[in-house]
Amino acid sequence: MVTANRTWDxxxxxxxxxxxxxxxxxxxxIVRTSDEARALLAExxxxxxxxxxxxxxxIELKDGGEIAPGxxxxxxxSEGVTIDLPVAG
Amino acid sequence: xxxxxxLDRTLINExxxxxxxxxxxxxxGELTEDEFKMLRLQNGVxxxxxxxMFRVAIPYGTLSSNQLxxxxxxxRRYDRGYGHFTTRQNIQFNWIKLAELPDALxxxxxxxxxxxxxxxxxxxxxxxxxxxxxxxxxIEDPRIWSExxxxxxxxxxxxxxxxxxxxxxxxxxxxxxxxxxxxxxxLRLLKNAEGETGFEVLVxxxxxxxxxxxxxxxxxxxxxxxLSYVEAILRVYxxxxxxxxxxxxxxxxxxxxxxxxxxxxxxxxxxxxxRDSALTLDDAAVEEIRSRFSYPVYENLPAMPDELKKAAHDxxxxxxxKNSVAPHKEPGYAIVTLSLKPIGGAPGDAxxxxxxxxxxxxxxxxxxxxxxxxEQNLALPHVAKRDLPALWRALxxxxxxxxxxxxxxxxxACPGLDYCSLANARSIPIAQEITRRFxxxxxxxxxxxxxxxxxxxxxxxxxxxxxxxxxLGVEKNGEEVYQITIGGRADENxxxxxxxxxxxxxxxxxxxxxxxxxxxxxxxxRPDELFMDTVKRLGVEPFRERVYxxx
Numbered sequence: 001m002v003t004a005n006r007t008w009d010x011x012x013x014x015x016x017x018x019x020x021x022x023x024x025x026x027x028x029x030i031v032r033t034s035d036e037a038r039a040l041l042a043e044x045x046x047x048x049x050x051x052x053x054x055x056x057x058x059i060e061l062k063d064g065g066e067i068a069p070g071x072x073x074x075x076x077x078s079e080g081v082t083i084d085l086p087v088a089g
Numbered sequence: 090x091x092x093x094x095x096l097d098r099t100l101i102n103e104x105x106x107x108x109x110x111x112x113x114x115x116x117x118g119e120l121t122e123d124e125f126k127m128l129r130l131q132n133g134v135x136x137x138x139x140x141x142m143f144r145v146a147i148p149y150g151t152l153s154s155n156q157l158x159x160x161x162x163x164x165r166r167y168d169r170g171y172g173h174f175t176t177r178q179n180i181q182f183n184w185i186k187l188a189e190l191p192d193a194l195x196x197x198x199x200x201x202x203x204x205x206x207x208x209x210x211x212x213x214x215x216x217x218x219x220x221x222x223x224x225x226x227x228i229e230d231p232r233i234w235s236e237x238x239x240x241x242x243x244x245x246x247x248x249x250x251x252x253x254x255x256x257x258x259x260x261x262x263x264x265x266x267x268x269x270x271x272x273x274x275x276l277r278l279l280k281n282a283e284g285e286t287g288f289e290v291l292v293x294x295x296x297x298x299x300x301x302x303x304x305x306x307x308x309x310x311x312x313x314x315x316l317s318y319v320e321a322i323l324r325v326y327x328x329x330x331x332x333x334x335x336x337x338x339x340x341x342x343x344x345x346x347x348x349x350x351x352x353x354x355x356x357x358x359x360x361x362x363x364r365d366s367a368l369t370l371d372d373a374a375v376e377e378i379r380s381r382f383s384y385p386v387y388e389n390l391p392a393m394p395d396e397l398k399k400a401a402h403d404x405x406x407x408x409x410x411k412n413s414v415a416p417h418k419e420p421g422y423a424i425v426t427l428s429l430k431p432i433g434g435a436p437g438d439a440x441x442x443x444x445x446x447x448x449x450x451x452x453x454x455x456x457x458x459x460x461x462x463x464e465q466n467l468a469l470p471h472v473a474k475r476d477l478p479a480l481w482r483a484l485x486x487x488x489x490x491x492x493x494x495x496x497x498x499x500x501x502a503c504p505g506l507d508y509c510s511l512a513n514a515r516s517i518p519i520a521q522e523i524t525r526r527f528x529x530x531x532x533x534x535x536x537x538x539x540x541x542x543x544x545x546x547x548x549x550x551x552x553x554x555x556x557x558x559x560x561l562g563v564e565k566n567g568e569e570v571y572q573i574t575i576g577g578r579a580d581e582n583x584x585x586x587x588x589x590x591x592x593x594x595x596x597x598x599x600x601x602x603x604x605x606x607x608x609x610x611x612x613x614x615r616p617d618e619l620f621m622d623t624v625k626r627l628g629v630e631p632f633r634e635r636v637y638x639x640x
Binding site for chain 2: 005007008009010011012048049052053071072073076077080081082083085086087
């Protein structure tokens, strides 16, 4: 998949197969070859207004086809910090 | 407190207008991210894992109560209700929106706060002793000189595109609370035989990937020559500093590769060409800065008031007083450190409610002044001793009276992988678990002075190299592992810690710290031998044996 941060607020976003961005990991376009990944990244980087810092990130495909972050960094980006925030909510 | 003049206020306000326009052009697509990145960094705006991070400057760690209230307002209005005080006496907001940043900056500018010099390859926020101006035995207030350097270096074109970032720290006390030996330039204020003010100048200290303790380049530079001498250092650095390799770009690498003698010779040659120039500070210039600092008018109060004698019977108060209250230059007053290290909390974090509370208490008990220390705690610098019991009760209501200052749970930690895009491993949960293991304050007191510093990557924002126990998180084969060092210190006898052995896994870190502490308690020669002294006496080996014997 390709992920980035949204320009106006910095939120984590994922490139979809519809050439747009989504804040939901489940909407992320999944690519399986390096050529596909490069193409998806090139398309993502071209949107310099909507997103910044696009990069290819690993995912884990669960048995039921569900997508999970492929490493701890992406898990934290997707699910949030692993600690309680000082202010609830 | 330093009062900004019209020039300062104009500069800050113009900067807000300029950045507002830059943000507008970025959001419209007129500026690309490549074009915008340096502009946002020059205004303290980073991109982290979840959001933009906004780093606000707190020059030499001094804040007025009104400024702290405004920081609370920014936390509440533009962020998620809290901020994170850093090891450079600054504050960071972790969830700020780019579109709202100009408004946040404008709100801060109204009280004389900005974000200049909190990022980028320039001279950064000048740090100093958080007890400046009030510490007993201090030669003179180092903030006068900090402010001079701040004014001189701010937006200075020659220092705005250095090979890499550049950090100053200044102290004027024998005991160094500003960690000057691990800064690019460290300044120790001195008096010469004629009673004139000057500085021992250290250069080439720093942490990060390649840590070095700073070396004395000149034992005494007269205060009149301070600006010309540091400019000579910066010119040599600007000329010879590595711009081809970010890992070798800091001045510490240049000093190391040239050798201090050769580097000093280069600086001396540069200095002699410019020493007697417009950069020479006359007494009037220094006095002009000094006159813009306001100082409290202290009352002549007893050193041991009745209120304090009575409160001394309360063991909880005494536990707090023992760790949090330090002598003041005025016998009837005290310096009070406010722990931002609650058991199970994130080191350095403060909620907007806490910031407002501290601001109110500063007005009531500390002449409206607050300090930020590089250990990520706050301080009230002018508290009448008679007010200590009342202050303690008030702080407790805000969760700011944890009696652990300088103890094992007073941990320095960077934001780590929970927030930071550079981090390889988490720092905060490690700190939280260690504080839970040593939550019993009696146990922590039994252990005594022990500083644990944690960084989530080699950039060392958590100063792990100079922790009595240092913890560095790294990533290995997709897993967080942690290297442990012991024997580091950041004070006037600064040393880098020594690695005790192979890195340990995330779930094992707190166990390892417990093993090290147990080894220390068993090995110390007497109950008052501090951890650092035991390590110095015995070296790393007995601690290594204890930690790895069963692993």
